[in-house]
Amino acid sequence: MKFKPFHYPSQDSKIHRAKKYLGQNFLIDPHIIERIIESCQLSKEETIIEIGPGTGALTRHLKNRVKTLIAIEKDKALAASLTKELAGSNVKIIEGDFLELDLASIVSKTGPIKLIGNLPYYISTPILTKVIEQRKHVTNFYLTVQREFAQRLGAHPGTKEYGSLSCFVQYYARVQPLFLIKSTCFKPRPKVDSGFLRINIRQVPEYPSRDEQFLFQVIRQGFNQRRKTLLNALSVIISKARLEIILNAMGLNIQARAEQLSLEKFVLLAQEISKDLGSSVQIKILEK
Ligand code: SAM
Numbered sequence: 001m002k003f004k005p006f007h008y009p010s011q012d013s014k015i016h017r018a019k020k021y022l023g024q025n026f027l028i029d030p031h032i033i034e035r036i037i038e039s040c041q042l043s044k045e046e047t048i049i050e051i052g053p054g055t056g057a058l059t060r061h062l063k064n065r066v067k068t069l070i071a072i073e074k075d076k077a078l079a080a081s082l083t084k085e086l087a088g089s090n091v092k093i094i095e096g097d098f099l100e101l102d103l104a105s106i107v108s109k110t111g112p113i114k115l116i117g118n119l120p121y122y123i124s125t126p127i128l129t130k131v132i133e134q135r136k137h138v139t140n141f142y143l144t145v146q147r148e149f150a151q152r153l154g155a156h157p158g159t160k161e162y163g164s165l166s167c168f169v170q171y172y173a174r175v176q177p178l179f180l181i182k183s184t185c186f187k188p189r190p191k192v193d194s195g196f197l198r199i200n201i202r203q204v205p206e207y208p209s210r211d212e213q214f215l216f217q218v219i220r221q222g223f224n225q226r227r228k229t230l231l232n233a234l235s236v237i238i239s240k241a242r243l244e245i246i247l248n249a250m251g252l253n254i255q256a257r258a259e260q261l262s263l264e265k266f267v268l269l270a271q272e273i274s275k276d277l278g279s280s281v282q283i284k285i286l287e288k
Contacts, residue, residue, distance in 0.1 A: 023120025
């Protein structure tokens, strides 16, 4: 299906001046809009949520592919303009902040749903964190983010982009980078290119941890000073001598750094550290 170029009434600078503080960079390239819509694998039976519809570049197409579209926009003027334009359609515009949206109440009638958004970059991390934390309400999250952020989300061990954010997201979801979006596809044009991704929520993690909080504490600490060896970086959690025994038993080099460890290895490492700390706490109690 070919998309016609659109008229963007609200993008006329006289009508709507883009607000930098709200991360407003509107999509203007019809080919990219088409690729995004086609990638989202939509069905006429589903309800979806769009985060930050802005001037409606995606909204106008998304609505024709789904049963109901709920779009949440923080900018009062843009929300009002879309509400007027789309009155009587299958689109419900909510004027508000996605970070405060009660997903549970929305999905209570529909079951877990898809989220789609060309995210305001200034809050990409909090939005992603919210989606991950409320993942039981979400099946897939299709998102456009800055290229460097996209690379970090999908990064593999051994790369400079791989870090605690990669581990956090990949623990709960399968990250699929779909395509690059040049900065020229937006107006106003951002300083950097973007990436479009699919985040497919895993209701059960691939490598489940018995203590997720402790796992992420170990991961964050490990990457805190990423040039340091794990032995040094984790010394605030466990003594170097004990960690050396654990690393040896796991077949890991004692010079290993966090960026070399896969998520699976981190899960095992955190488990072993936790066991070791648990037993040393018990020994201390017995010694008293
Ligand atoms: N989807 C549109 C497009 O592709 O052209 C607009 C994308 S623009 C990058 C991000 C949009 O999110 C803007 O319309 C902005 O006003 C809105 N926004 C910013 N912060 C928001 C928040 N906390 N909750 C909901 N929308 C927000």
